[in-house]
Amino acid sequence: MPVDVETPWSGASRPDSAPLLRVEGVTRHFTVSGRRIDVLRDCTFQVERGEIVAVVGQSGSGKSTLLNVLGLLDRPSGGSYVFDGVDTTRLGEGRRSRLRGEGIGFVFQQFHLLERRTALANVGVPLVLGGVPLLRRRARARELLEAMGLGHRLHSRPHQLSGGEQQRVALARALSRDPALILADEPTGALDAASSTMIMEQLLEQARSRDAAVVVVTHDPQVAGRADRVVELVEGRTR
Amino acid sequence: MPHSLTAGIVLAFAGSRANIARTILSCAGIVVGVGALIMVVSAGDFGQKFATAYGEANAGLPATLHVTVEGRLTDRSALEEDLVRAGGRDLSIYQNPSKTPMLRSGDQVFSDVGFLGVDPSLGDIRRMHLAEGRWFTEADLESRAPVLVVNRTLADELGDLTQIQVGSDRWLDVRVVGVLESTALDFTWYSAYMLRAPASEELLFGTSVDTEDEEDPYVLTRTSQNSYQVRIDPTDPAAHDPFGEIFAERLATTSWRWGIESVDDIWVYRTDYGDEVDAVITYLSLGLAGIAVITLGTGLLGVLNVGLVTVRERRRELATYRALGASRFTLFVAVVMEAVVVSLVAGLIALFGCWAVVTAAGVVTERLVSLPPGVSLGIPVSAVLIGLGSAALVGLLAGVIPAIRALRASVVAGLRE
Incomplete structure (x- = not known):
């Protein structure tokens, strides 16, 4: 039985006409030992709701930095980033955390599951942060894990799961609050070919069924080939 | 704010349960300190009652x-x-x-x-x-x-x-x-x-x-x-x-x-x-409480040390929480509350230990000495409150520095680990 989870759009229709996110002239530089390193020089693109976008580029081209900016984990040095109609560059840390928790789901290459917690508990973490009561939280986590084909692994800890299973738990966690955007950083980078295919299929299927946009950073041409659109980063600039 | 607070507390309890070894390790110093404090308060209370009964009867x-x-x-x-x-x-x-x-x-x-x-x-x-x-x-x-x-x-x-x-x-x-x-x-x-x-x-x-x-x-x-x-x-x-x-x-x-x-x-x-006995008991209690506070302080340093080490070891875990939407306040509460939970667990262990010792001492005393009516060996409510209260306070103090460290850590760097 599906469990309702409150989202920023609960009780109101989403503003479908505007793009989900718009990045304009975003730059990001770091200073290391007094030397300035420009990682993002000029990134401009937008992502529509429900759109699957692959970000490709060589190592060091700024893909992960861009993903951190899109995920509100990092602030751009310049330019603007509007997510769901909100100019995030002007937001305080608290609002950014809230927007991130409510609107963005993460899938990491190394899964980043909490080692000593069960699959059920891992999927429940974003729901804890969203203030979802215990029983609803458990029901929602169970529903998502079952949808990922992990109904028999609810109480397994990460070290008891295969890489593919761990990534599916991470995917369930990313979907737990029904986000509008899923950011996936090399989601198949640590998996074998069969698991990679399965994860990508589940990621895309779940995103489409929820009308969630996906921005996936990848080196894998097969993964990029399944996206609606590809954004290429070359020396910190989008093409 | 209430959401963040509740979430922090829930994460803290889950973290303490998941990291039993760390919890036990942190407990040792607090158990001794809180135990000493509970015993001091209990002994003071017993001495006070005995002296009052002795004085009023004699x-x-x-x-x-x-x-x-x-x-x-x-x-x-x-x-x-x-x-x-x-x-x-x-x-x-x-x-x-x-x-x-x-x-x-x-x-x-x-x-x-x-x-x-x-x-x-x-x-x-x-x-x-x-x-x-x-x-x-x-x-x-x-x-x-x-x-x-x-x-x-x-x-x-x-x-x-x-x-x-x-x-x-x-x-x-x-x-x-x-x-x-x-x-x-x-x-x-x-x-x-x-x-x-x-x-x-x-x-x-x-x-x-x-x-x-x-x-x-x-x-x-x-x-x-x-x-x-x-x-x-x-x-x-x-x-x-x-x-x-x-x-x-x-x-x-x-x-x-x-x-x-x-x-x-x-x-x-x-x-x-009564006044003289009160004064003697007060000075004696102050001296013993001083020793207990020093022991508790040592326990605090233990919890602080374990807290700092674990925050460094858990950078990726804490960064993951942040990525999943935890605010800085939630993270602060989670880390502080973990220390408080650990200290309270230690306080409860100390309380149980003291209760066992005092009960055994009470049984032995009853056989050897006839105490005045209304005077018995036991752990008074004040000792329980002071013991658990000081345990919570120590946890709070020991948790603040690791929590501040946790907030300073870069989320992006943490996720890369």
Whole structure:
């Protein structure tokens, strides 16, 4: 039985006409030992709701930095980033955390599951942060894990799961609050070919069924080939 | 804010449960410190109760004065009126017999019994714990036989309390109306309180009222030292006069009425020593509490150390929380609360340990020593509250620095680890 989870759009229709996110002239530089390193020089693109976008580029081209900016984990040095109609560059840390928790789901290459917690508990973490009561939280986590084909692994800890299973738990966690955007950083980078295919299929299927946009950073041409659109980063600039 | 707070607490509990080894490791120092604190408070509480019971039973309720008038009294009733006028609320004569009598039960004679002549009102001045029977009443004043209340040790030796006689030159039948619990508070091994009444007058004062003064039965000729226990208002300045001069001066203004000319013949001192015992216990408790606080401080450093190490080790986990939407405040609460949870667990372990030790000590003590009624070994509520409260406080203090460190860490760097 599906469990309702409150989202920023609960009780109101989403503003479908505007793009989900718009990045304009975003730059990001770091200073290391007094030397300035420009990682993002000029990134401009937008992502529509429900759109699957692959970000490709060589190592060091700024893909992960861009993903951190899109995920509100990092602030751009310049330019603007509007997510769901909100100019995030002007937001305080608290609002950014809230927007991130409510609107963005993460899938990491190394899964980043909490080692000593069960699959059920891992999927429940974003729901804890969203203030979802215990029983609803458990029901929602169970529903998502079952949808990922992990109904028999609810109480397994990460070290008891295969890489593919761990990534599916991470995917369930990313979907737990029904986000509008899923950011996936090399989601198949640590998996074998069969698991990679399965994860990508589940990621895309779940995103489409929820009308969630996906921005996936990848080196894998097969993964990029399944996206609606590809954004290429070359020396910190989008093409 | 409430969401963040609740989420932080939920994550903290989950984290403590998931990291049992870390929790146990952090606990050790706190267990010792909190245990020491609980024991100090419990010992202080026991000492306080024991001292109060001892003092109230042996020396009187707060603000009890011992008044001795040296010399021959011409009018004892006038003296007793003046004792009340000087501020006495309750008063009782407190007189050793002029010649210590003996007790006889069948063929057995007891020559080493400590006697004390008293009035029924001594029951209002002291705490009397009766094992059997009752304390003296006004009705006993009419008794034709001397009336006694004896301690349990003496009662056990006497056997049948209805066949007792008292005497020095000749034997008189006595009535034993009550038996007091034998405690460490008894003034001698075999103790007997004798009611001041016409029937005991000769035994107490060494002369018969009939032969000396038929007009006033309280005129005494042979007794040169006259003692009283007088309870006054604890707020009376005389209660706080260490040398009893205030009360003695009050009596001296009218001492001519009872045949005493000089204030030097009137001796007054406060018998109850609750204040002194309180002071000793307070200093002792402060010293022991100081040691406990130092131990607790060491425990705090242990929790702090483990907290700092784990925050460094858990950078990726904490960064993951942030990526999943945890605010800085949530993370702060989670890290601090983990330390608080660890400390509280340690506090509970310490409490359980102390309870076990105190219960065992209570069982042993009961077999070896007879404690005054109402005084027992146990862990008072104040010790529980202070123990757990200090544990929580230590956790709070030990959690703040790791929490601040956790907030300073870069989320992006944490996710890369």
